[in-house]
Amino acid sequence: MHMNQKIQEEILNFHFPSYTEIPNVGLYLEQTQDYINEILYPLTHEKITKSMISNYVKKGLISNPVKKKYSRDQIAVLIYLTLAKTVISLEDIQLLIELKNRSYDNKTAFDYFKKEFENTLYYIFGIKDHLDSVGKDDTFPKALLRNTIMTFAHKIYLEKSFEMLHEQINE
Numbered sequence: 001m002h003m004n005q006k007i008q009e010e011i012l013n014f015h016f017p018s019y020t021e022i023p024n025v026g027l028y029l030e031q032t033q034d035y036i037n038e039i040l041y042p043l044t045h046e047k048i049t050k051s052m053i054s055n056y057v058k059k060g061l062i063s064n065p066v067k068k069k070y071s072r073d074q075i076a077v078l079i080y081l082t083l084a085k086t087v088i089s090l091e092d093i094q095l096l097i098e099l100k101n102r103s104y105d106n107k108t109a110f111d112y113f114k115k116e117f118e119n120t121l122y123y124i125f126g127i128k129d130h131l132d133s134v135g136k137d138d139t140f141p142k143a144l145l146r147n148t149i150m151t152f153a154h155k156i157y158l159e160k161s162f163e164m165l166h167e168q169i170n171e
Contacts, residue, residue: 004126007160011125014042016118019110022076026069029053036079044156048082056081061094076110083117087151096148099141116146120153125160 017039027035029050037047053070056062061081062074070078077097084093100109115134122128135142 007164008125008127010042010160011121011127014121016114018114019072019076019107022072022079022110024072026066026071027075028068029065029070032070032075032078035075036082039079040082044083044086044159046082046086048078053078059090059094061090061097073106076106080110080113083152084148086155088148096141096144099144103139103141112142113145113149117149117153120146120149121156124150124153124157 023035032053033048033050040046053062056078057064062070062077065071065074081093084096104112112135119128119132119134123131
């Protein structure tokens with residue numbers, strides 16, 4: 001199988017949850033960490049740790065857990081944070097979150113993020129030959145989000161490509 005085909009299959013088999021698929025029962029710190037890492041592992045080896053989550057709470061990137069449990073809204077932000085922190089600063093992430101909070105509810109924002117992320121992955125990995133237009137309006141915050149997504153999607157592409165090259169060389 002051609003290297004690109006194998007990577008494309010991995011991308012096609014990857015499932016990124018919609019907002020409503022994220023557990024809403026409240027997850028404890030370790031469960032939250034494990035859930036996010038399990039989602040993202042097929043794509044990237046970037047991980048979130050319990051101390052990172054606690055640090056994001058201290059920095060105000062997410063609200064305090066209620067009775068030590070993290071809600072769907074908090075988990076959605078943490079998923080975004082885990083990817084975005086690889087390419088932009090926490091200060092810039094905070095700014096994007098604030099812009100999002102002014103205009104969109106969490107479900108709308110996360111589902112837009114999901115669609116844009118999948119759209120970008122499919123394009124960058126050569127599954128689609130163009131980027132679809134996602135959403136109804138073109139705003140500056142959406143352009144920033146799209147470019148952030150494109151940047152970490154390119155990073156994922158490079159990681160996957162080098163991983164495959166290393167495997168081929170070591171065969």
